[in-house]
Amino acid sequence: MACLANDLRELGQPFVAGFSTHPHWDHLLWHARLGAAPRYGTARCAATVRDRLSDAGAKARIAELIPPDIAEQIPLDLLGLITGLPAEMAQIPWDGPQIRIIEHQAHAPGHAALLIEERGVLVAGDMLSDVLIPMLDLNDTADPIKDYLAALRLLEGAAHDVDVLVPGHGSIGGADQVHARLDQDRAYVHALHDAGVPGDPRRGLGRTGRSRGPGGTPR
Numbered sequence: 001m002a003c004l005a006n007d008l009r010e011l012g013q014p015f016v017a018g019f020s021t022h023p024h025w026d027h028l029l030w031h032a033r034l035g036a037a038p039r040y041g042t043a044r045c046a047a048t049v050r051d052r053l054s055d056a057g058a059k060a061r062i063a064e065l066i067p068p069d070i071a072e073q074i075p076l077d078l079l080g081l082i083t084g085l086p087a088e089m090a091q092i093p094w095d096g097p098q099i100r101i102i103e104h105q106a107h108a109p110g111h112a113a114l115l116i117e118e119r120g121v122l123v124a125g126d127m128l129s130d131v132l133i134p135m136l137d138l139n140d141t142a143d144p145i146k147d148y149l150a151a152l153r154l155l156e157g158a159a160h161d162v163d164v165l166v167p168g169h170g171s172i173g174g175a176d177q178v179h180a181r182l183d184q185d186r187a188y189v190h191a192l193h194d195a196g197v198p199g200d201p202r203r204g205l206g207r208t209g210r211s212r213g214p215g216g217t218p219r
């Protein structure tokens with residue numbers, strides 16, 4: 001977050017808005033230097049955040065999820081101040097490049113990817129990672145596997161002209177990576193469904209180093 005603030009300052013660009021792709025703590029952070037710009041999310045994301053942060057002990061529980069070696073660098077006072085956008089709003093409300101909000105039910109309630117069509121950029125939240133296996137939302141849906149596959153179809157349909165894929169964890173990918181990761185994730189989810197043992201090379205990668213899981217354990 002500090003890097004973002006630095007980069008924007010160096011570019012002479014104002015900070016106009018933020019967007020939280022989903023209601024896991026590591027996607028709800030903020031830095032005072034980013035100012036008071038609105039931080040949007042889907043209506044369902046915002047409602048989930050409100051619900052989960054509603055009791056006095058919520059931030060203390062989140063603090064326990066943060067690796068101790070970086071905890072001091074992660075202030076939680078500005079965590080989760082998300083403005084929910086109405087479900088029918090398909091674009092980020094700003095006057096910059098058009099950014100399409102692609103909401104789907106996978107990984108977390110109200111998860112959304114962002115598609116900057118004129119630049120060919122897909123910001124995928126915690127979908128389409130090259131280091132994390134698909135992590136299904138097991139608590140907020142009756143059929144997480146079916147929902148996850150539907151979300152992958154939705155992303156695939158939107159990703160025809162994507163040149164740059166930006167996942168929340170792992171590496172940025174080019175056009176070739178979009179379909180490679182879609183295929184890899186679909187294969188993993190099908191294997192889960194078939195109760196096989198998925199031979200996915202990303203299994204276990206998320207347990208080491210600083211790249212912990214996306215938001216700790218799914219609730």
Ligand SMILES: [Zn+2]
Binds near residue numbers: 108
């Ligand atoms: Zn997550």
